[in-house]
Amino acid sequence: MTPDQIHNEIERISEERQDLWHTLSGGLDPAVKEEIAELDARLQELWQALRMEKARLRFGEREDIVRRARAEERLERAA
Template structure:
C-alpha cells in the first residue's frame, strides 16, 4: 500500500467517525463528544498536510535534492 492510499484511508475513517459524532452531538450537548470532534479535526488537518507534502515529493522529488539543485542554480547565477 502506498503512502497516499494509507493517508486517504485514514482520512475516510476519521471523516466517517466525525459524521457519527456530529449526529450524536445534534441530540444534545456533550463535552466529551465535542472534544473528540476537535481532536479528529486536528488529526484531519495533519493528514491533509501530510498528503500535500507527499504529493509534492512525488511530483518534485526529495526535499534535499530540490535544495541542492536550487543552490547549484544560485551559484551559477552569481558566477554569470
C-alpha cells in the same frame, strides 16, 4: 504512508467525525465535542501529510530540491 493510505485514513476519520456530529446534534456532550476537536486536529495533520507526500513524489526529496536550487543560484551568480 502512501497517499492512498493517508487518503483512506482521512476518509475513515471523516466518517467517524460525521457520526460524532450526528450524536452531538442530539444534545450537547462535552466528551463528544472534545473528540470532534481531536479528530479535526488529526484531519489537519493528515491533509498536510498528504500534500507533503504528493509534493515529494512529484518534485523529489526536499534536500534534493534545495541542493538543485543552490546549484542554480551559484550558476546564476557565476554568469
